[in-house]
Amino acid sequence: MSEAKTYACLVVADESEEFPDALIYAGLLSRNTGWRLVMLRVIEPSDPAPWASITDEMRRQAQDAAESLTQRFAAEVWAECGVTAEPVLREGDLKPELRKLLEEDSSIKLVVLAAAAGAGGPGPLVTQLGKSGGFG
Template structure:
């Protein structure tokens, strides 16, 4: 019987991780959904178990109106600060799961477009990890876009983690 887990001791695992190439990146797009927790944990555990690293991406939406530039700039700055705080909070969770601090990125614009642009710019990203919504509304707008209209623009695989999975189930998969 084939098993995907090798029986390494913690010391052997740490040595393998220290000597493994750290170019493998697991990208998680940070939003305000409840299912984000599942994507964070999955990516962090995969990174820990494969010697990779997690990259967290937050995308700040640009204000739609440009008539009052000062107000638009203020809203944009507040959104950026909120994204930074959110990233710091999620980075602490990733660190707790994986033992390594993730790379943090903030971009401005449309989430789908910025994600595609980042994938073109950064060859270290090897997997995008998203969690699907667990409500009757469907898997979520980003999952829907990346498995539909934007699928042909992807340069890396997308792992979709069911958002309702328990930590124990996620750990067993990684």
């Protein structure tokens, strides 16, 4: 295995307008460097008390929807860049789950985010991660 394969870049999969740009950029980066492409999808609780009122069926439906979405995104990056994305699905709040993944997988050397250029701000993901100092 080449040394480059020991590194990975991470893209956080969401349904924002900015995500397709981040996905393609991460895919091209992975193709050109030989790095792995890891795609994180976090299923966030819709209730302030995480998962307290969510039934098993609702959790299963959310998991199925997240899997379907990551499969679609993986197909897109394969078609555009010829790169296989490794999906990682987590339940919880984005920042702690992102931090945990970065701690667990030391091969991830880069997190790719795309920002909007319009007057509406940089986009939901950049805004959320920018609050209270990034991933912390």
